[in-house]
Amino acid sequence: MLATTQAKKLIQDANFDKVDDVFSMNIPQKYMDSTDKTQILVTDVSTDTELEGNDDFFATNKEIEVQIFYKLKLDFDPEELELPLLKLFKANNWHITQIREHVPDPDTFQVTGTFYFTKMEVIANG
Structure with a gap:
């Protein structure tokens, strides 16, 4: 599963009350001007191979970026969302x-x- 999909699901399942929308890869055009909502965007940064040997690799290290776009009329301290x-x-x-x-x-x-x-995941040999 893509790291962005994993991260988006993780955030959605946490059901943060201060988050209105969670997107992966891009923010759909119809939400681009939603400055009255706090939105999270998860994007890919890189994927590297790890645990290499015998002309093969046995894990991947995936890096993602999580951007929080806070609503313009912010009514809470950002750390109330960021730390959790x-x-x-x-x-x-x-x-x-x-x-x-x-x-x-x-x-x-x-x-x-x-x-x-980042998250390292060991992959099945096959």
Whole structure:
């Protein structure tokens, strides 16, 4: 399963009350101007092979980016969402590799938070 699909499902299943929408790969056009909602976008960063030997590999290390686009009229502290989100990924065997600064989106002026996670998965030999 794609790492983006796994991460999207993980976030959706957590049912965060501060999150209105979760998307993977891209935000559909009809949601692009939804500045009254807090949305999460999960995208692929890279996939590397791991545990190599005998001209083969036995695991993949997948990296994803999770971007949070906060609603313009933010009525909660971003850490109220971010810390439980980080703990959720950590509890599900993802490694937190980078937490970026909060910046305004240049188009919508929404505050964004960006996080990077990796997960190694051993694959079946076959």
